Amino acid sequence: QVQLQESGPGLVKPSQTLSLTCTVSGASLTDNSAHWSWVRQPPGKGLEWVGAITSSGTTDHNASLKSRTSISRATSKMQFILQLYSVTPEDTAVYYCARRRGSGASSFFDYWCQGTQVTVSS
Numbered sequence: 001q002v003q004l005q006e007s008g009p010g011l012v013k014p015s016q017t018l019s020l021t022c023t024v025s026g027a028s029l030t031d032n033s034a035h036w037s038w039v040r041q042p043p044g045k046g047l048e049w050v051g052a053i054t055s056s057g058t059t060d061h062n063a064s065l066k067s068r069t070s071i072s073r074a075t076s077k078m079q080f081i082l083q084l085y086s087v088t089p090e091d092t093a094v095y096y097c098a099r100r101r102g103s104g105a106s107s108f109f110d111y112w113c114q115g116t117q118v119t120v121s122s
Contacts, residue, residue, distance in 0.1 A: 002026040004113035006097050012120050018084040022097030022113060029075050030055045035100040037109070038071065038082045040093035048093075052100065053080050087120045094118070 008020035022036070029036060037052035051061040051071050059071045065084070073080040084091060095118050099111045 002099065002111045004097050004099065004111055006095070006113040006116050008095070008116055008118070010117055010119065012087050012091075012118060013122050014088055014120055015086055018082075018087050018091065018118060018120075020082045020095055020097070020116065020118075022080050022082075024078045024080070024099075027099065027111075029053075029073055029078060029080060033101055033103075035060070035107075036073070036080045037098050037100045039096045039098055039109075041096070041115075042090070042093040050082065050084075050095075089120045092118065092120045 003025045005023045006020060012018045032055050034055050035052040038050040039047050040050055041047050049062055050065055051059060051069050053059050053071045053073050057073065061069050068085045070083040094115045096115045097113045098109045100107050100109050102108060
């Protein structure tokens with residue numbers, strides 16, 4: 001059974017860095033075809049893909065967030081990490097880590113964490 005457990009702060013001040021960690025069990029971060037992803041949902045809006053790290057360690061980012069995001073992994077700890085720099089109130093959202101399989105239009109998310117409400121406020 002694959003499980004994803006997310007951890008991180010619920011409140012971040014503007015201009016600071018948001019760091020979220022996703023711990024995976026029941027699967028390997030180097031599993032072929034898996035893209036370990038970050039997704040967020042701002043209040044009243046739909047899901048927004050933030051970025052992902054692949055089984056080979058390469059990363060892919062939402063173009064609108066690329067300049068402010070870093071995604072890394074600690075394979076021995078079965079963790080992948082999101083850092084979002086210089087946050088603003090517009091970054092307030094529920095953040096999810098998830099596993100995506102496949103590629104292109106046929107890709108799909110099959111496992112999700114429970115989600116973390118992150119509020120950016122002074």
